[in-house]
Amino acid sequence: MREDLVRSRVYCCFKCRNIVALHDDILKKTYRDGHGRAFLFSHAMNIFEGPKADQQLNSGVHxxxxxxxxxxxxxxxxxxxxxxxxxxxxxxxxxxxxxxKIAKAVDPPTYL
Structure with missing residues (x-):
């Protein structure tokens, strides 16, 4: 059990409510991506990544x-x-x- 997750404010997938990030891991709330407002997190959980590729973004190629x-x-x-x-x-x-695409968990579980 991860005690740091217990009672921490968490964010979840807006569609299925799977927990994906902790509020404490937000580095920047005023971030923007190609779809509008976004949050920059130090890390996330319960996600999988697609293939890596160079992409032209607002701030250049990454x-x-x-x-x-x-x-x-x-x-x-x-x-x-x-x-x-x-x-x-x-x-x-x-x-x-x-x-x-994410939502604040209203009543985060304490069993994580």
């Missing part, structure tokens, strides 16, 4: 993979694997979850 809910397969965001500009290196290893 190597990213799509991040999907492990329960229902819903696309939730993307994970950064490589930045080609020094000023974007802080994103590497981080995950962006689109705000409208």
């Amino acid at each position: 190597m990213v993979s799509n991040a999907y809910c492990s329960d229902c397969g819903q696309l939730l965001g993307r994970k950064y694997h490589k930045a080609y500009e020094e000023r974007h290196m802080h994103k590497v290893g981080k995950i962006v979850l689109t705000k409208y």
Whole structure:
């Protein structure tokens, strides 16, 4: 059992309510991705990644993979694997979850 998850504010997939991230892991709330507002997280859980590929984003070219809910397969965001500009290196290893694809868990379970 992970005591750090107990009673922590959590975010879940908007479709199936699978827990995917902790509020305490948010690095930036004013993030934007191609789908609108998003949160930059230090890490996420209960997701799987698609193949890595270079992609042209608003901030330039990055190597990213799509991040999907492990329960229902819903696309939730993307994970950064490589930045080609020094000023974007802080994103590497981080995950962006689109705000409208995640929801605050109303009554998070205490058994995690």
